[in-house]
Amino acid sequence: MASVSELYDVGWEEMRDKLRKWREDNCRNSEQIVDVGEELISEHGSKLGDDIWIIYEQVMIAALDCSRDDLALTCLQELRKQFPDSHRVKRLSGMRLEALERYDEANKHYDAILQDDPTNTAARKRKISILKAQGKSAEAIRELNEYLEQFVGDQEAWHELSELYINEHDYGKAAFCLEELMMTNPHNHLYCEQYAEVKYTQGGLENLELSRKYFAQALRLNNRNMRALFGLYMLAGRGTKENKCSVKAVEEMLESMQITMS
Amino acid sequence: MALLLDSSIRMWVVLPIVFITFFVGIIRHYVTQLLHSDKKVDLEQVSDSQVLLRSRILRENGKYIPRQSFAMRKHYFNNAETGFFKKVKRKVIPKNPMTDTSMLTDMMKGNLTNVLPMILIGGWINWAFSGFVITKVPFPLTLRFKPMLQRGIELLSLDASWVSSASWYFLNVFGLRSMYSLILGQDNAADQSRIMQDQMTGAAMAMPPDPNKAFKSEWEALEIVEHKWALENVEEELMSRDLNFGTFFSQDIKSTMF
Numbered sequence: 006m007a008s009v010s011e012l013y014d015v016g017w018e019e020m021r022d023k024l025r026k027w028r029e030d031n032c033r034n035s036e037q038i039v040d041v042g043e044e045l046i047s048e049h050g051s052k053l054g055d056d057i058w059i060i061y062e063q064v065m066i067a068a069l070d071c072s073r074d075d076l077a078l079t080c081l082q083e084l085r086k087q088f089p090d091s092h093r094v095k096r097l098s099g100m101r102l103e104a105l106e107r108y109d110e111a112n113k114h115y116d117a118i119l120q121d122d123p124t125n126t127a128a129r130k131r132k133i134s135i136l137k138a139q140g141k142s143a144e145a146i147r148e149l150n151e152y153l154e155q156f157v158g159d160q161e162a163w164h165e166l167s168e169l170y171i172n173e174h175d176y177g178k179a180a181f182c183l184e185e186l187m188m189t190n191p192h193n194h195l196y197c198e199q200y201a202e203v204k205y206t207q208g209g210l211e212n213l214e215l216s217r218k219y220f221a222q223a224l225r226l227n228n229r230n231m232r233a234l235f236g237l238y239m240l241a242g243r244g245t246k247e248n249k250c251s252v253k254a255v256e257e258m259l260e261s262m263q264i265t266m267s
Numbered sequence: 268m269a270l271l272l273d274s275s276i277r278m279w280v281v282l283p284i285v286f287i288t289f290f291v292g293i294i295r296h297y298v299t300q301l302l303h304s305d306k307k308v309d310l311e312q313v314s315d316s317q318v319l320l321r322s323r324i325l326r327e328n329g330k331y332i333p334r335q336s337f338a339m340r341k342h343y344f345n346n347a348e349t350g351f352f353k354k355v356k357r358k359v360i361p362k363n364p365m366t367d368t369s370m371l372t373d374m375m376k377g378n379l380t381n382v383l384p385m386i387l388i389g390g391w392i393n394w395a396f397s398g399f400v401i402t403k404v405p406f407p408l409t410l411r412f413k414p415m416l417q418r419g420i421e422l423l424s425l426d427a428s429w430v431s432s433a434s435w436y437f438l439n440v441f442g443l444r445s446m447y448s449l450i451l452g453q454d455n456a457a458d459q460s461r462i463m464q465d466q467m468t469g470a471a472m473a474m475p476p477d478p479n480k481a482f483k484s485e486w487e488a489l490e491i492v493e494h495k496w497a498l499e500n501v502e503e504e505l506m507s508r509d510l511n512f513g514t515f516f517s518q519d520i521k522s523t524m525f
Contacts, residue, residue: 013525015525019525023525123310124308124309124310124313155310155313155314156313156314156317157314157317157318157320157321158317158320158321159317180336181336184332184333184336185321187328187331187332188324188325188328188329188331188332189324189328191328191331215333217502218498218501218502219498221498221501221502221505222498222501224505224510225501225504225505228510228511228512234510257510260510260512261510261512264512
């Protein structure tokens with residue numbers, strides 16, 4: 006199998022920079038990270054200096070995603086050797102246990118971290134995701150609610166809660182979570198669009214009106230958002246009064262479909 | 268008035284003072300890092316600060332959510348009986364600097380690492396390099412500065428712009444600040460002027476020890492906020508312009524790694 010550097014003709018610095026970019030953008034392209042990271046660690050480990058630790062962490066999480074337990078274990082062992090008492094490393098070993106479906110042991114790990122440091126948010130969130138992985142969504146929702154009562158500002162958690170509620174078809178509460186997200190990120194078109202979709206699903210005249218407004222807002226923030234355009238089109242179609250909005254939306258939709266097909 | 272200074276002054280006084288200041292600053296930075304003790308964070312404090320943040324966000328960005336949701340949240344915070352800011356009273360233990368051990372040690376450490384070296388080295392330079400002028404500051408100064416800047420030189424007719432070594436030392440302390448941020452990165456402990464600034468503003472903002480007051484002020488601020496929905500006319504605004512699809516779909520998106 007040809008190595009990444011041969012396939013794409015890149016040096017180790019570019020691979021390292023690419024990993025950093027993925028880290029900063031929070032991408033979840035685990036297979037690519039494993040390919041690039043594994044080669045970087047094995048061939049160019051000594052040249053990386055202190056960067057290697059964070060790359061170990063990044064590659065380990067990606068390896069867990071791809072079921073590469075061997076690679077995950079090596080990374081974890083290196084990190085454990087270097088940072089023996091670190092909560093961050095403990096969390097990673099907990100994650101590995103989760104990946105192996107040894108949930109009870111993982112829970113013990115996280116409880117140990119929380120006893121030491123009650124404000125550690127990462128351990129709490131992992132416990133909630135264990136519940137989610139085990140399919141206990143009602144408990145996961147309850148735990149997440151308690152978590153959010155204390156850490157009201159955690160946006161990742163609000164988003165996760167909205168997803169859990171949508172899965173349970175509790176659209177009212179999901180809308181509440183998305184409103185929190187919209188308040189903290191008023192210029193993020195994705196949250197507006199998700200909120201509009203939830204309102205659309207809820208149904209009822211008031212919610213549909215709200216939904217139309219938020220689809221329009223999402224489009225105003227980013228006119229490439231196809232889902233928002235489609236949502237607007239769907240709503241415009243069922244409007245009881247003929248207004249400029251519906252006609253124009255239909256026109257725009259047809260225009261965009263023409264462009265994508267050409 | 269033009270004075271010609273011995274060039275050995277430049278070599279043996281000006282440059283050594285610069286180096287001394289610089290290295291003492293770096294040493295101070297590392298010593299502070301070594302002596303630095305981790306601050307233990309209280310869960311309640313974290314929680315409170317986040318709640319206050321949420322309330323502030325509600326005030327600022329409340330106009331992006333529907334009127335009813337805004338009213339619901341405002342009610343949650345401000346309701347006369349069950350509102351969060353009305354109901355929650357935190358027990359406040361006033362932190363007496365004399366008896367609170369952690370704050371006392373912090374203060375001592377701060378003094379030790381910053382003020383003490385400055386006094387010592389300032390005094391040593393004053394003693395070692397006294398009796399002659401070092402340099403001339405490029406702007407004219409009044410006679411009032413003479414006793415301050417020309418320690419050890421009793422010449423009545425000398426221009427106030429000619430300064431002695433002690434003032435050159437102080438000039439360095441403040442001037443090398445940007446050098447430190449270049450070399451040690453932002454937020455470094457060698458930055459004395461920032462520390463002095465902190466000491467002055469620290470008296471003004473004593474918020475963490477008193478969440479009750481913060482809650483009260485946040486309650487007042489939230490009471491007066493009105494909800495002006497930003498999405499009132501969004502559809503008309505959207506329709507008034509073209510969506511401009513133009514060049515969006517003309518190229519393939521590259522999906523390879525590099």
